[in-house]
Amino acid sequence: xxxxxxxxxxxxxxEEPVHLPCNHSTISGTDYIHWYRQLPSQGPEYVIHGxxxxxxxxxxxLAIAExxxxxxxILHRATLRDAAVYYCIRTGAGSYQLxxxxxxxxxxxx
Amino acid sequence: xxxxxxxxxxxxxxxxxxxxxxCSPISGHTSVxxxxxxxxxxxxxxxxxxxGEERNRGNFPPRFSGRQFPNYSSELNVNALELEDxxxxxxxxxxxxxxxxxxxxxxxxxxxxxx
Numbered sequence: 001x002x003x004x005x006x007x008x009x010x011x012x013x014x015e016e017p018v019h020l021p022c023n024h025s026t027i028s029g030t031d032y033i034h035w036y037r038q039l040p041s042q043g044p045e046y047v048i049h050g051x052x053x054x055x056x057x058x059x060x061x062l063a064i065a066e067x068x069x070x071x072x073x074i075l076h077r078a079t080l081r082d083a084a085v086y087y088c089i090r091t092g093a094g095s096y097q098l099x100x101x102x103x104x105x106x107x108x109x110x
Numbered sequence: 111x112x113x114x115x116x117x118x119x120x121x122x123x124x125x126x127x128x129x130x131x132x133c134s135p136i137s138g139h140t141s142v143x144x145x146x147x148x149x150x151x152x153x154x155x156x157x158x159x160x161x162g163e164e165r166n167r168g169n170f171p172p173r174f175s176g177r178q179f180p181n182y183s184s185e186l187n188v189n190a191l192e193l194e195d196x197x198x199x200x201x202x203x204x205x206x207x208x209x210x211x212x213x214x215x216x217x218x219x220x221x222x223x224x225x
Contacts, residue, residue: 036214042218043114043200043202043216043217043219044153044200044202044214044216045215045216046214046215049213087153096141096143096158096165096166096212097143097155097158097166097168098143098145098153098155098202099155100145100152100153100154101152102152
């Protein structure tokens with residue numbers, strides 16, 4: 001049970017922003033939200049994580065809804081290299097492994 | 111800084127044999143996680159080792175086992191191989207202690223094929 005819901009696939013044009021949604025309506029107050037992505041033929045790589053407030057790093061931004069029931073991963077300018085499966089994962093204070101769902105397959109159109 | 115390394119890259123075995131997969135974590139990381147990515151099933155958590163001890167295991171039969179060595183490298187053993195064990199086996203490592211927000215760094219995986 002991944003406990004998150006994501007669209008199966010999304011498309012974006014190159015150099016345009018991409019907003020990848022994730023629903024986690026049953027999230028508890030201490031659960032973190034993580035995003036990982038898996039490029040073709042590679043292991044997953046960490047993108048970003050957050051708890052309550054919005055987060056930014058060199059790869060992306062994470063916007064967390066005020067009620068924390070949903071979040072959005074924002075890629076500010078999609079490149080061809082961003083084509084991957086993006087996983088939204090929630091982890092509780094007592095869990096250490098990542099529970100992956102099916103993720104969203106992002107295609108980037110040149 | 112060297113990333114997580116796994117060996118071998120590919121492994122071909124026949125049903126009933128045993129497979130041994132190896133993982134070297136990033137220097138300074140003491141937690142090692144194993145995941146299975148089988149076609150159509152997605153990434154599933156297998157095992158977590160920290161400081162040489164098995165801390166947690168996923169919903170896999172006992173023929174999936176492993177260990178962590180004093181240098182924090184890890185080995186995954188799969189006994190009595192079955193066809194459905196064919197998958198990409200991914201190892202990840204993280205900083206000591208393991209907690210909900212420790213970033214996990216993944217290796218490239220070992221592709222196991224059972225014939």
